[in-house]
Each structure stands twice: as structure tokens, then as C-alpha cells.
Amino acid sequence: MFTTTRQHRTGDDTGGPEHEGPVVRVRDLECAYGDFRAVRGVSFDIAPGELFALLGTNGAGKTTTIEALEGFRRPVGGSVRLFGRDPRREQRALRGRVNAVLQESGTFADLTVAETVGLARRVHTRPRGTEEVLDRVGLADRAGVRVRQLSGGQKRRLDLALAVVTRPEVLLLDEPTTGMDPEARRSTWNLITDLAAEGVAILLTTHYLEEAERLADRLALMHRGRIEVEGRLAEVLAGWGDRITFRTPATAPAPPALPDSEVEAVEADGRRAVTYTVLEGDPVHRAHGAMAALTAWADRERVGLEELALHRASLEDVFLNVADGHEIPTPEGVSR
Ligand SMILES: Nc1ncnc2c1ncn2[C@@H]1O[C@H](COP(=O)(O)OP(=O)(O)OP(=O)(O)O)[C@@H](O)[C@H]1O
Ligand SMILES: [Mg+2]
Numbered sequence: 001m002f003t004t005t006r007q008h009r010t011g012d013d014t015g016g017p018e019h020e021g022p023v024v025r026v027r028d029l030e031c032a033y034g035d036f037r038a039v040r041g042v043s044f045d046i047a048p049g050e051l052f053a054l055l056g057t058n059g060a061g062k063t064t065t066i067e068a069l070e071g072f073r074r075p076v077g078g079s080v081r082l083f084g085r086d087p088r089r090e091q092r093a094l095r096g097r098v099n100a101v102l103q104e105s106g107t108f109a110d111l112t113v114a115e116t117v118g119l120a121r122r123v124h125t126r127p128r129g130t131e132e133v134l135d136r137v138g139l140a141d142r143a144g145v146r147v148r149q150l151s152g153g154q155k156r157r158l159d160l161a162l163a164v165v166t167r168p169e170v171l172l173l174d175e176p177t178t179g180m181d182p183e184a185r186r187s188t189w190n191l192i193t194d195l196a197a198e199g200v201a202i203l204l205t206t207h208y209l210e211e212a213e214r215l216a217d218r219l220a221l222m223h224r225g226r227i228e229v230e231g232r233l234a235e236v237l238a239g240w241g242d243r244i245t246f247r248t249p250a251t252a253p254a255p256p257a258l259p260d261s262e263v264e265a266v267e268a269d270g271r272r273a274v275t276y277t278v279l280e281g282d283p284v285h286r287a288h289g290a291m292a293a294l295t296a297w298a299d300r301e302r303v304g305l306e307e308l309a310l311h312r313a314s315l316e317d318v319f320l321n322v323a324d325g326h327e328i329p330t331p332e333g334v335s336r
Helices: 062-070 113-122 130-136 152-164 182-197 209-215 233-237 286-301 315-324
Strands: 024-033 036-046 051-056 077-082 098-101 170-174 201-205 218-223 226-231 242-249 261-268 271-278 306-311
Touching: 024 062, 036 051, 036 062, 036 077, 036 201, 036 226, 051 062, 051 209, 051 315, 062 077, 062 098, 062 170, 062 201, 098 152, 113 130, 113 152, 130 152, 152 170, 152 182, 182 201, 182 209, 201 209, 209 315, 218 233, 218 315, 226 233, 226 315, 233 315, 242 286, 271 286
Parallel strands: 051 201, 051 218, 098 170, 170 201
Antiparallel strands: 024 036, 024 077, 218 226, 242 271, 242 306, 261 271
């Protein structure tokens, strides 16, 4: 987002004292395209230094929510506030303090990478240096290359470079790592983590669930305009079981009942496929308890547990259920 005037942090131009509490506040947000309500009552807060991940199905309303936060889209209901301000009416006060990596980037193909960063620097009062910015996003060796010659992942890195040029206090990142190779994604994660540690409030959308699992302090899963699940990762996963799977010959003794677990066995072609779902108990230790009991049973009965595997509850389990429109397990205070 290029801006054209000086950046102010305090004083009369921004309306007085610094804002306290969450710097991003979304309340009952509703957005529509004509008659179609794309966002149907979304609420969340983001505090300084906090990373909030907005996940969800294609068309769930994530980009629309970000556009409302940028002031590009007028809500038809509810409100969005940044530092207590309305991003549509008080753009001037928010300039430089809020920046974004948009899903669709808008750079000039004929400029070089360094020229593009230079252009963004020129319109801000306290910009980071071009070298520093390109270094942070791993584009230092592409400084003289024209934007049109960048690969998809390199363009994404340039978008990120432009977003951090202004030293923003709020960063809105719409799928910032799409198209990046695994190494670039990891270095981008490091950059994002560093920015959060420096106190930046970050809203991140991503379809890479591992990215959210690693980075997010809190996350929300959206589907068809609504937040279906929200909380810290451990809270979101609390209602979901860890699964232990293995095979035995069909002639082996039947798998034992274990405390806090459900067991399912399917027989085919002389083999028995067994799945335990460990639901109850402390999520950090419960898999160990179930696994220890199982291996003790297997030793006693002299049964080999073939292809033994442990699948921890993951965001993917939750995501797929939300996408299917299934009922979500509701650990207290998490699902809505
Ligand atoms: N300019 C537009 N005009 C009409 N409908 C739109 C427009 N932009 C988005 N929509 C619709 O609004 C809904 C939400 O779109 P949005 O882009 O916010 O979803 P998203 O969660 O960002 O999806 P994705 O994960 O695919 O990026 C979709 O049904 C989409 O088709
Ligand atoms: Mg989107």
C-alpha cells in the first residue's frame, strides 16, 4: 500500500494519546457484494506483538475482512477499528502504521526490485533502508532485476519487502507465502516471528495449516462468512483426539480396551487395521499413556504392531470438518 504523506505516530494529527489495548478490533463485521453477504458477523481482536491467523475455505471471506481493515471496503454491519480509528474515515492518521501484503499485488513490472522499494521508501518519513529490507526478505541478490523477471515466490517476497518498509505497527498479510519454496517460506516465517517479537500486531491468512500451527498465537477458522472455531491452537485441538493406528494378523488377540480411548478394528484380507482415538486426558501426555499401555499389551500377547503410527490431532482435522459443515467438537469457550 503506497502512501503519500508524512507518517505521524503521536500528537494532534493522530488525535491525541496513544491507543491502549488491542490495536485491531473487529466487531460483528458484515460485508456484502450486492445482495451477497460475504462476511456475516465476524469478531476478533489483535494485540501488539500478537499473531492472529485467519484460516478457512476458499471464498470464506478472509480477503474481504482484510479489505475492510484496510479501509478499501465499507462494512454493511458491525465495525473495524485500528488503534481505535475507522480505517475508511481516518486514513491519514493510520498511514504508515498499518501496512499489508495483499493477495493480488500491484507492483510495476518494468521497475527493478531496488527501484520498487525506493519508490515505497520515498513516500514515508522513517523508512527502512532498501538494503536492509531486501536482505530481510532474501532478495538482496535480485536488487537490479526487473519485477517482471521475478518468479512467483520472489514477487511474494517483494510484496513483503514493501509491507515492512514503513515499520508498520499492524501488518495485514493475505497469503504472504503462497508460491514460495520451502526454504523461502521458512525464512519468511522467521521474518514474521521477528516482527511479532518487535511488537507488530499481525493478521495472517494462509492455506498452509502448518504455517498457522507454527506462527499463530491465536487462530480462527472461517467458512461461508462466519468464524466457526477460534482460540489458541491447544484450545482448538482440545476436542480432537490423537489417533494411534497399526495392523495385526486377523488371528491375533482382539485389541484391548484402553482408558480414555475409543477403538475401531476393520478386518480385510486376513489383516486387522486398528485405530485408537485418544480423546480424554491431558493432551500433552495422553498419547504416551495410550501408547505405553498398547505396547505392554502387545509384548504380553506377543503381537507385532505393524506400521504402528501416532497421528497427533492437527488443524487439518478441524479444517476438514469445518469445510464439510460437520458439527465441531466444542471444548468450553472455543467453538461458536
Ligand atoms: N469483487 C467481488 N464481487 C463479488 N463477489 C466477490 C468479490 N470479491 C469476493 N467476492 C465473493 O465473496 C466471497 C468471499 O471472498 P473472499 O475473497 O473474501 O474469500 P477468501 O476467504 O479470501 O477466499 P480465498 O481463500 O480463496 O482467498 C466469495 O464468495 C467471493 O466469490
Ligand atoms: Mg482470499
